[in-house]
Amino acid sequence: MGRIVVKFGGTSVGDVERIENAADKVVAEVKRGNSVAVVVSAMSGVTNQLVEYCRKISPMYDAREYDAVVSSGENITSGLMAIALQKRGIAARSWQGWQVQIMCNDVHGKARIEDIDAEAMNARLDAGEVAVLAGFQGVTSKNRIATLGRGGSDTTAVALAAALGADRCDIYTDVNGVYTTDPRIVPRARKLDKISYEEMLEMASLGAKVLQTRSVEMAMKQNVPLQVLSTFEEAIGSDYPGTLVTKEEDIMEKQVVNGIAYNVDEAKVTLLNVPDVPGAAAKVFGPLSDANVNVDMIVQNISQNELVTDMTFTVPKQELDRTLEVVGNIKELEGTEIRYDKNVVKVSVVGIGMRSHAGVAQTMFNALAEKGINIQVISTSEIKISVLVSAEYKELAVRTLHAAYGLEADE
Amino acid sequence: MGRIVVKFGGTSVGDVERIENAADKVVAEVKRGNSVAVVVSAMSGVTNQLVEYCRKISPMYDAREYDAVVSSGENITSGLMAIALQKRGIAARSWQGWQVQIMCNDVHGKARIEDIDAEAMNARLDAGEVAVLAGFQGVTSKNRIATLGRGGSDTTAVALAAALGADRCDIYTDVNGVYTTDPRIVPRARKLDKISYEEMLEMASLGAKVLQTRSVEMAMKQNVPLQVLSTFEEAIGSDYPGTLVTKEEDIMEKQVVNGIAYNVDEAKVTLLNVPDVPGAAAKVFGPLSDANVNVDMIVQNISQNELVTDMTFTVPKQELDRTLEVVGNIKELEGTEIRYDKNVVKVSVVGIGMRSHAGVAQTMFNALAEKGINIQVISTSEIKISVLVSAEYKELAVRTLHAAYGLEADE
Numbered sequence: 001m002g003r004i005v006v007k008f009g010g011t012s013v014g015d016v017e018r019i020e021n022a023a024d025k026v027v028a029e030v031k032r033g034n035s036v037a038v039v040v041s042a043m044s045g046v047t048n049q050l051v052e053y054c055r056k057i058s059p060m061y062d063a064r065e066y067d068a069v070v071s072s073g074e075n076i077t078s079g080l081m082a083i084a085l086q087k088r089g090i091a092a093r094s095w096q097g098w099q100v101q102i103m104c105n106d107v108h109g110k111a112r113i114e115d116i117d118a119e120a121m122n123a124r125l126d127a128g129e130v131a132v133l134a135g136f137q138g139v140t141s142k143n144r145i146a147t148l149g150r151g152g153s154d155t156t157a158v159a160l161a162a163a164l165g166a167d168r169c170d171i172y173t174d175v176n177g178v179y180t181t182d183p184r185i186v187p188r189a190r191k192l193d194k195i196s197y198e199e200m201l202e203m204a205s206l207g208a209k210v211l212q213t214r215s216v217e218m219a220m221k222q223n224v225p226l227q228v229l230s231t232f233e234e235a236i237g238s239d240y241p242g243t244l245v246t247k248e249e250d251i252m253e254k255q256v257v258n259g260i261a262y263n264v265d266e267a268k269v270t271l272l273n274v275p276d277v278p279g280a281a282a283k284v285f286g287p288l289s290d291a292n293v294n295v296d297m298i299v300q301n302i303s304q305n306e307l308v309t310d311m312t313f314t315v316p317k318q319e320l321d322r323t324l325e326v327v328g329n330i331k332e333l334e335g336t337e338i339r340y341d342k343n344v345v346k347v348s349v350v351g352i353g354m355r356s357h358a359g360v361a362q363t364m365f366n367a368l369a370e371k372g373i374n375i376q377v378i379s380t381s382e383i384k385i386s387v388l389v390s391a392e393y394k395e396l397a398v399r400t401l402h403a404a405y406g407l408e409a410d411e
Numbered sequence: 412m413g414r415i416v417v418k419f420g421g422t423s424v425g426d427v428e429r430i431e432n433a434a435d436k437v438v439a440e441v442k443r444g445n446s447v448a449v450v451v452s453a454m455s456g457v458t459n460q461l462v463e464y465c466r467k468i469s470p471m472y473d474a475r476e477y478d479a480v481v482s483s484g485e486n487i488t489s490g491l492m493a494i495a496l497q498k499r500g501i502a503a504r505s506w507q508g509w510q511v512q513i514m515c516n517d518v519h520g521k522a523r524i525e526d527i528d529a530e531a532m533n534a535r536l537d538a539g540e541v542a543v544l545a546g547f548q549g550v551t552s553k554n555r556i557a558t559l560g561r562g563g564s565d566t567t568a569v570a571l572a573a574a575l576g577a578d579r580c581d582i583y584t585d586v587n588g589v590y591t592t593d594p595r596i597v598p599r600a601r602k603l604d605k606i607s608y609e610e611m612l613e614m615a616s617l618g619a620k621v622l623q624t625r626s627v628e629m630a631m632k633q634n635v636p637l638q639v640l641s642t643f644e645e646a647i648g649s650d651y652p653g654t655l656v657t658k659e660e661d662i663m664e665k666q667v668v669n670g671i672a673y674n675v676d677e678a679k680v681t682l683l684n685v686p687d688v689p690g691a692a693a694k695v696f697g698p699l700s701d702a703n704v705n706v707d708m709i710v711q712n713i714s715q716n717e718l719v720t721d722m723t724f725t726v727p728k729q730e731l732d733r734t735l736e737v738v739g740n741i742k743e744l745e746g747t748e749i750r751y752d753k754n755v756v757k758v759s760v761v762g763i764g765m766r767s768h769a770g771v772a773q774t775m776f777n778a779l780a781e782k783g784i785n786i787q788v789i790s791t792s793e794i795k796i797s798v799l800v801s802a803e804y805k806e807l808a809v810r811t812l813h814a815a816y817g818l819e820a821d822e
Contacts, residue, residue, distance in 0.1 A: 079480035
């Protein structure tokens, strides 16, 4: 019937018993008449151990050697999964990145897949064999192993699904889908049956760490329906028990707001008394961009004094020191006072229905105001509104907004 | 100056600190002006863990998948060793079997190396880079990973040395050389400075497990001088602190007897009243050979009865059950009584000087007789004499012979 790619993350293949459990799911898909390619991560803990070995020998390791070392974890799982499938009477073989070949650029440690030669694998799938591909890795034009960065196996799975022309890519993980918000904060958060790529991208990059952002981008570009589902529940992918990430057109009932995301990994930087001349923003953000700092939210306020202005922006906390150093060295900002605050959280409401609905922002601002939550920065896109508030309001803000947009599951 | 291959076994690279220690030895060789290729085993314990995973999932695992899994251990070490060398300011890169390529036949799990394309590696060695090759593995013509069987990294090292035209292959391990006998039995056993390939083969296959037999055969055939030395002592290979395994012609003073080996892994099988007709031996050993039983010592006695004869032979203990089954099913042996004894030890004296010296056997038989040790079976070759005795005499026989041939080190 269909051709599907199923991917198992590290906890789903965390030990031999779990590999066997995952193999059972693959067998069930094969028995439904599907042709299946499997992508596996390293057994949980293995990659961390290998990274630790490299760091212990030299924190300044050669990324090519790091890749040769850390890619081994996935090689191990792929062979073990093939053995587990064969034991269940299913023809199967493992594939390592260089065997396929999964061609990558040579940005070792966070390479990008450039091409997949799926011909040999396709022939074997057609012959009824299950392919088990080691995720997270590929091979460069120089015949060296490259890895795709943390969470890269999701990207491998989506890229393989695109190359094989698969009907669907199922991402088995330890949660049973994408929720309207973090269930640890809102116990009545609701599992979404469907979500658009665009919303998922906002949810993922805003802190709902279910899928690697790059894999969602690739799925959107290649038009691969992606399902997030649990390895530890009984249903298999073909039963659609998880959350399907798909095209906006395939979602009949578009919610105005589909989820509330939050991100505590950003810090706020404020520049007071920046000379208010044309090009002032470029003077600030040019050097930050050169230093590879990912600036997120930006606002510029009109100051009391007409000759100067105030600027506020957010950066990842881990890039804050670099940010302060870069900004402190900008000649044009000599009279400027630099302040920063790590004690902030970005809370966002996300929904494709927003495009055709007014009043979404108003609901947000009113709800937060009622609880006495002060908004420090606002930024918006077509399908999301984000506000920066003091970190102490994290739970209150998320719960308030989740309720304000009626996202609760039925009791 | 020279080009050498150095190989580190599992205990020599057992953890990060030991990998660093091994890297120091490589650096010392490079600083002497040598061009160095390194072959590494898996960190000790890793291969066992991977084998255990395979067995746990399915004792009947597919050998191709087993190979894909267990070869990962060497991949990890090779990358870590390259990082450790780079940290020391030495240009280095890791190579996996498929990158070289180390071409093997497809007898997965115990493949043989058929060809090594050393061109790319040679060019890099010429440019001053250290090559770090993952041992124990190669790639088949079908582009699958194959492993060479336990201890296969020794074979990788020798094959690489031959392919590179290296001057020497140093096998770093946890002992500092080959001894006249097992020092646990004879504390005054003496380290040999040199030993011939032929003697080493007899010593290795007789139970002195320092080097994989196949690697010694290959070294002999390819004429690669092989040095066994300790990773945990200070001297490096170029100081010749270990035992050099080399051509007979390179050994000036040929000892009549160079070592006493023993082997407790064989069982004795006796067939009483075998019909004494031409072809009787073939009737017995043909089916055993067909069943892949490795028969070692064979003697045929004249029986009291002229129409029948007695036959005694030894087989590996782990092949004893198979042997008894095969022999029990031979039609021509219907009136034959089959006895076996696992409680035996084979003790051997080995020496190339034996070729030109008479009386070696006599010394052996007298020495054992004086201690009241009964010899059950005798077999001889050009450079060794082996006797089978009751297992309880193991230590006594080894010590007696070691003394009888004057092999003790000076006190």
